[in-house]
Amino acid sequence: MTHTIADIAAALGLDAAGDTSLAVTGVAEPADAAPDQLAMAMKPEYAEALPKGRARAAMLWAEADWQGMGLDAAILAPRPRYALSALSEMMDPGQGYPRGIHPMSVIDPSARLGADVSVGPFSVIGADVVIGDGTVIGPQTHVGWGTSIGAGSLLHAGAKIGARCTIGARFIAHFNSVIGNDGFSFVTPEASGVERARESLGDQGEAKGQPWARIASLGGVTIGDDVEVGASAAIDRGTVRDTRIGNGTKLDNHVQVGHNTVVGRHTLLCGQVGIAGSVSIGDFVVLAGQVGVSDNIRIGDNVICGGSTIVLSSIPAGRVMLGYPAMKMDQHLETYKALRRLPRLAREVADLRKAVSKETPSG
The missing domain is CATH 2.160.10.10 (Hexapeptide repeat proteins)
Known part of the structure; x- marks a missing residue:
């Protein structure tokens, strides 16, 4: 399957920039992308890997500086991960199940x-x-x-x-x-x-x-x-x-x-x-x-x-x-913090018992 950047953007209802006639055959992570693949650089930290690959186009966040990344084209999405839902459906080659009724069914x-x-x-x-x-x-x-x-x-x-x-x-x-x-x-x-x-x-x-x-x-x-x-x-x-x-x-x-x-x-x-x-x-x-x-x-x-x-x-x-048993998240986190403090609290109590024992007169 081959899709132009313009076709993909139109199908997803998104903006495209650059050479929108550029065609891609699939998607890939930025570091692995070939020239005919759309790089999924959907966050700034993902885009840092673009120089390791050979992508000419990428799916980016809305305000991304695609030209500064050395790309020829880009699809700009306000919520890239949500856009990935429709994009992945477009690019899915399926499982290869044959059409029709198989004679061995x-x-x-x-x-x-x-x-x-x-x-x-x-x-x-x-x-x-x-x-x-x-x-x-x-x-x-x-x-x-x-x-x-x-x-x-x-x-x-x-x-x-x-x-x-x-x-x-x-x-x-x-x-x-x-x-x-x-x-x-x-x-x-x-x-x-x-x-x-x-x-x-x-x-x-x-x-x-x-x-x-x-x-x-x-x-x-x-x-x-x-x-x-x-x-x-x-x-x-x-x-x-x-x-x-x-x-x-x-x-x-x-x-x-x-x-x-x-x-x-x-x-x-x-x-x-x-x-x-x-x-x-x-x-x-x-x-x-x-x-x-x-x-x-x-x-x-x-x-x-x-x-x-x-x-x-x-x-x-x-x-x-x-948690176990389930409780409101804030209560569970407070309980967990208290649980982590128990060893220190036990040591402090032991030290106090020793101090009290020394100060208490015998007989």
């Missing part, structure tokens, strides 16, 4: 595939499945009975979609992601130590072991439009009602969403987030890497939880949380 006769749907080799499309126009289903994928997937979606190789799931348009499932597996739901004949743990605070008394009976997952998974699910992520189906993921929400790799959970719109669940069952998460929430969320709690809109935060109780809207 298996498609049930009752399945309905829209126009221009592609299905890769060794993929299985179950009974009563509906696939929207322009969807690409990579090799070795599975779409279960009664599931519907909206138009313009992409299932990468190895993705698995269970039965009776409802998925919106422009859905992306990355390699080996799983949507609609059964929830982790088991029960004992009598109340177990797990059920009594919160009221007993860990004192089980004379606990006895009991076998676990499986609760089948009768619900499905409902996913809105423009949702993306990362590699090896899993979304469990609901016990009775559906597990739900709102429009525009993005799941990173190795994210676990438990049964009956409801996730709102445009929420980010970053790598290794684990969400237990029956949790309610609002809109525009960000859970950073390795956040854990206990069952049956609510997280309000616009909440941010920092990395490795463990959420054990509900969080009101707008809070920024950190």
Whole structure:
């Protein structure tokens, strides 16, 4: 693919300067850029590496002195990283999945595939499945009975979609992601130590072991439009009602969403987030890497939880949380500072005890 600087700027709605007829075939970091590549020098510290490469054009911040950098052309963006979103889509060559229905795929006769749907080799499309126009289903994928997937979606190789799931348009499932597996739901004949743990605070008394009976997952998974699910992520189906993921929400790799959970719109669940069952998460929430969320709690809109935060109780809207257990970020940082002072405080207390002991008369 070849694009002129003028074409790129027009597509992104940005200003271009210099020789805008200059053509580029891709993007690169400043130090590695060839003459036919657009250097991603989006911050002054990145631009310092331009002399190490051979770029003739670069993506720069709005006030950048592109001529002083020795460039022939530049695209000037008020928010370069945001501009990179559309630029990367323009430059993406894709995964090379072939068009059409591969003869080594298996498609049930009752399945309905829209126009221009592609299905890769060794993929299985179950009974009563509906696939929207322009969807690409990579090799070795599975779409279960009664599931519907909206138009313009992409299932990468190895993705698995269970039965009776409802998925919106422009859905992306990355390699080996799983949507609609059964929830982790088991029960004992009598109340177990797990059920009594919160009221007993860990004192089980004379606990006895009991076998676990499986609760089948009768619900499905409902996913809105423009949702993306990362590699090896899993979304469990609901016990009775559906597990739900709102429009525009993005799941990173190795994210676990438990049964009956409801996730709102445009929420980010970053790598290794684990969400237990029956949790309610609002809109525009960000859970950073390795956040854990206990069952049956609510997280309000616009909440941010920092990395490795463990959420054990509900969080009101707008809070920024950190730590284990989760607390407001400013409180956590104050507690952390106090924790670091403890060794010094212990030494000071020991010195004071010695001083007091020496001054206290014997007998």
